[in-house]
Amino acid sequence: MALALFDLDNTLLAGDSDYAWGQFLIGAGAVDRARYEHANTRFYEDYKAGTLDIAEFLAFALEPLCRLPRPQLLTWRARFLEECVRPMIKPWVAPLLQRYRAKGATLALVTATNDFVTAPIAELLGIPHLIATVAEQRDGRFTGRPHGVPCFREGKVTRVRSWMTDHGLTFTDSVFYSDSHNDLPLLEAVSRPVAVDPDATLLAAAEERGWEILRSDPSREALFA
Numbered sequence: 362m363a364l365a366l367f368d369l370d371n372t373l374l375a376g377d378s379d380y381a382w383g384q385f386l387i388g389a390g391a392v393d394r395a396r397y398e399h400a401n402t403r404f405y406e407d408y409k410a411g412t413l414d415i416a417e418f419l420a421f422a423l424e425p426l427c428r429l430p431r432p433q434l435l436t437w438r439a440r441f442l443e444e445c446v447r448p449m450i451k452p453w454v455a456p457l458l459q460r461y462r463a464k465g466a467t468l469a470l471v472t473a474t475n476d477f478v479t480a481p482i483a484e485l486l487g488i489p490h491l492i493a494t495v496a497e498q499r500d501g502r503f504t505g506r507p508h509g510v511p512c513f514r515e516g517k518v519t520r521v522r523s524w525m526t527d528h529g530l531t532f533t534d535s536v537f538y539s540d541s542h543n544d545l546p547l548l549e550a551v552s553r554p555v556a557v558d559p560d561a562t563l564l565a566a567a568e569e570r571g572w573e574i575l576r577s578d579p580s581r582e583a584l585f586a
Contacts, residue, residue: 363466363467363530363533363534363535364466364467364469364525364530364531364532364534364535364536364551365461365466365467365468365469365535365536366469366470366471366521366535366536366537366538366547366551367458367468367469367470367471367488367537367538367539368471368472368537368538368539368540368541368544368557369470369471369472369474369479369482370472370473370474370540370541371540371541371558372538372539372540372541372557372558373450373451373454373470373486373538374446374449374450374451375449375450375451375577376449377405377408377474378445378446378449378472378474378478378479378482379405379422379473379474379475379478380401380402380404380405381441381445381446381449382441382445382474382478383397383398383401383422384398384401385437385440385441385444385445386425386437387401389437391425391429391433391437392425400421401421404417404418404421404422408543409560411542411543411562413513413543415473415511415513415514415516416511419475419494419506419507419511420505420506422475423475423496423497423503423504423505423506423507424505426475426477426496426503426505427502427503427504427505428505431501431502431503434477438477438478438481439481441478442481442482442485446482446485447485450485450486451577451584452579452583453577453583453584454486455486455487457584458486458487458488462487467490467528467530468488468489468490469488469489469490469491469492469521469524470482470483470486470488470490470491470492470493471492471493471512471517471520471521471537471547472491472492472493472494472512473493473494473511473512473513473516473517473543474493474494475493475494475495475496475507476491476493476494476495476496477496477503479491479493480493490524490528492512492517492520492521492524493512494507494511494512494513495507495508495509496508513543514543514544514546515546517544517546517547518546518547518550521547521550532550532551532552533552534552535551535552535553536551536552536553536554536555537550537551537553537554537555538555538557538575539554539555539556539557539559539563540556540557540558540559540560540563541559541560541563542559542560542562542563542566544563545563545566548563548572553573554567554570554572554573555572555573555574555575556572556573556574556575557575557576557577557584558575558576558577559574
């Protein structure tokens with residue numbers, strides 16, 4: 362397998378890092394609880410329903426990065442990684458990734474969650490390439506806006522194609538693991554789409570098209586068809 366692509370939230374993680382980061386900031390007192398928690402939950406429900414306005418969501422999600430001091434953000438991010446993300450990593454992830462490494466595949470994490478949150482997660486997972494929504498910076502400060510095309514829905518395909526061009530790769534021998542119907546455009550682009558613990562919409566699409574469907578078995582710490 363030349364190219365192995367992995368969604369992050371609810372695929373490699375048993376949870377959503379974007380939503381969890383928002384909840385972490387609430388707990389840390391970095392944002393107003395009443396306003397932020399309501400919006401964080403609403404956006405997450407919109408995402409699951411397939412109705413998310415990505416521009417509106419990113420304006421919300423990236424605002425704390427431009428307002429809060431970077432040293433404090435980095436301290437909180439390190440805590441978030443250990444306290445929230447590490448426990449969410451599904452037990453079968455490490456051996457699955459190792460099998461692809463052993464085959465000599467190029468591994469990339471492809472996620473709508475912004476790169477400030479996900480860069481250390483990719484490093485923790487040992488995935489060398491990250492294709493994520495980019496939090497724009499100017500003069501070393503976050504602007505609160507995304508840079509370029511958000512890595513979401515069709516934008517994931519656009520971003521992956523651009524990345525492949527830079528690395529001399531194609532979809533000819535490729536796999537993509539995802540849980541979400543929001544990732545149907547990229548699942549349709551790869552040569553081997555894999556639905557992992559899929560939502561109802563993706564499950565129906567995968568069954569109709571004969572795609573692989575894998576489910577976690579926490580009791581055995583493994584992944585089964």
